[in-house]
């Protein structure tokens with residue numbers, strides 16, 4: 711599975727279309743807060759766990775999408791208004807953020 715299109719449909723939301731025909735709606739706040747990079751989610755190296763400080767969610771541009779690039783054929787990398795561009799979202803991760811009625815119903 712891969713994405714066939716991704717566009718920003720409003721200042722606060724993106725729409726993703728998948729190769730299986732599914733359409734995803736993902737709010738930018740959720741998208742950004744789910745950033746999988748080590749700086750946002752922490753990481754464990756040699757049994758030492760790094761827990762990042764709580765993000766300052768009031769930083770200007772934090773939830774503004776300025777660009778998205780494709781990484782190979784398996785992920786995308788968004789660039790945010792505050793300059794953050796470390797997060798690589800695999801298709802699986804991106805799909806798990808889908809907030810359409812169907813996916814939300816499946817999660818509850």
Ligand SMILES: [Zn+2]
Nearest residue numbers: 745747750797
């Ligand atoms: Zn991040």
Ligand SMILES: [Zn+2]
Nearest residue numbers: 734808810813
């Ligand atoms: Zn969905």
